[in-house]
Amino acid sequence: MLVTMKVFYHNVLTQIQTTGSIAPSSRFLARAITQCVEKKPEPVSILEVGPGTGPFTRVLAQKLGEGDHLDLCELNGGFVNYLRQRLQRDPVLYAHREQISIYHQSIIEFGGENQYDYIVSGLPFNNFPPYLVQEILERYRILLKPGGLLSFFEYAMIRQIKGPFIWGNERLRIRSIDHIFKHYLRPYEIDRIFVTLNLPPAIVHVCRYK
Numbered sequence: 001m002l003v004t005m006k007v008f009y010h011n012v013l014t015q016i017q018t019t020g021s022i023a024p025s026s027r028f029l030a031r032a033i034t035q036c037v038e039k040k041p042e043p044v045s046i047l048e049v050g051p052g053t054g055p056f057t058r059v060l061a062q063k064l065g066e067g068d069h070l071d072l073c074e075l076n077g078g079f080v081n082y083l084r085q086r087l088q089r090d091p092v093l094y095a096h097r098e099q100i101s102i103y104h105q106s107i108i109e110f111g112g113e114n115q116y117d118y119i120v121s122g123l124p125f126n127n128f129p130p131y132l133v134q135e136i137l138e139r140y141r142i143l144l145k146p147g148g149l150l151s152f153f154e155y156a157m158i159r160q161i162k163g164p165f166i167w168g169n170e171r172l173r174i175r176s177i178d179h180i181f182k183h184y185l186r187p188y189e190i191d192r193i194f195v196t197l198n199l200p201p202a203i204v205h206v207c208r209y210k
């Protein structure tokens with residue numbers, strides 16, 4: 001736990017824009033964001049984007065059945081090294097090490113199409129420029145199989161809280177992200193879970209792209 005915090009805060013301080021959080025996600029958020037991932041008669045393939053120190057990864061690993069696979073896509077080399085070590089040392093991850101692959105790259109460069117049943121995204125969309133949010137959401141759509149599920153989170157009311165205190169380009173950026181969420185994602189949203197026991201409280205969105 002102490003090592004996880006050390007790795008997390010070292011990387012938050014050096015990569016604040018892409019890490020975008022003040023603490024690793026709680027087990028309550030981990031449970032909520034992975035809730036939609038269910039076993040199927042056929043093998044299931046899962047992509048986790050932005051695993052960080054791995055709070056969601058551990059819960060996802062516990063859900064892996066025979067033939068299922070979990071791919072992790074992480075931009076930050078510090079987190080990638082930590083996850084590789086965790087795969088050897090954490091008994092839950094170690095038990096599924098043959099079913100888990102780690103990719104050190106940005107989701108933007110992550111190739112493939114129609115290959116995942118589930119995408120669990122830990123990316124801090126509210127920190128990104130709107131064009132990047134749009135590009136990543138489109139990448140997710142392409143990567144998911146038809147009917148596949150995307151589950152992601154954002155900190156509760158973050159855009160509404162920031163709104164009155166920001167001006168100029170930052171205000172425009174936040175408004176554009178709000179617009180993308182409302183107009184691009186909302187039609188696909190099938191579930192929303194409010195998680196109070198997280199720092200800060202968070203909302204999980206589950207979307208089914210058609």
Ligand SMILES: C[S@@+](CC[C@H](N)C(=O)[O-])C[C@H]1O[C@@H](n2cnc3c(N)ncnc32)[C@H](O)[C@@H]1O
Pocket residue numbers: 018019020021023024025049050051052053054055056073074075076079105106107108122123124
């Ligand atoms: C908010 S942290 C979440 C970490 C972890 N899932 C959690 O909930 O504690 C965001 C993570 O996304 C990663 N990330 C940011 N941009 C990325 C990108 N374009 N592709 C892949 N990972 C990215 C960051 O390095 C960081 O690990």
